Amino acid sequence: MVWAIEFLPDAAKELRKLDRTAAARIIKTLEDRIAPLDDPRAIGSALVGDRAGLWRWRVGDYRVVARIEDEWITILVVRVAHRREVYR
Numbered sequence: 001m002v003w004a005i006e007f008l009p010d011a012a013k014e015l016r017k018l019d020r021t022a023a024a025r026i027i028k029t030l031e032d033r034i035a036p037l038d039d040p041r042a043i044g045s046a047l048v049g050d051r052a053g054l055w056r057w058r059v060g061d062y063r064v065v066a067r068i069e070d071e072w073i074t075i076l077v078v079r080v081a082h083r084r085e086v087y088r
Contacts, residue, residue: 003035004074011077018080022062026080029059040068040075051087054078062086 007015015023034040034057044055047065057064063086065079079086 001038001073003037003040004072005030005035005077006074007077007080011080014080018062022060026059026062026064029057030064030075030077034075056086058083 015026018026034043037043041055044057046052047054047056051065054065054067056066061083063079063081063083064077065086066075066077068075
């Protein structure tokens with residue numbers, strides 16, 4: 001099963017602001033490592049507290065925060081940022 005990857009407008013804007021190599025690495029990781037999995041939760045981590053229901057994946061110094069929508073087989077990326085800024 002291949003998961004579709006969609007970006008919220010704010011997440012797409014954050015991705016465009018990153019340098020090209022970091023953005024390419026994040027997209028490659030999402031497409032090659034996470035999307036082909038039967039369950040993307042296998043390599044991610046669940047967030048807790050006020051961000052419960054969201055998942056995160058580590059890509060170098062950056063974090064991808066997303067909501068996994070099982071009904072539509074979609075990973076909806078909510079945030080893409082450096083690890084020191086992503087949870088603010």
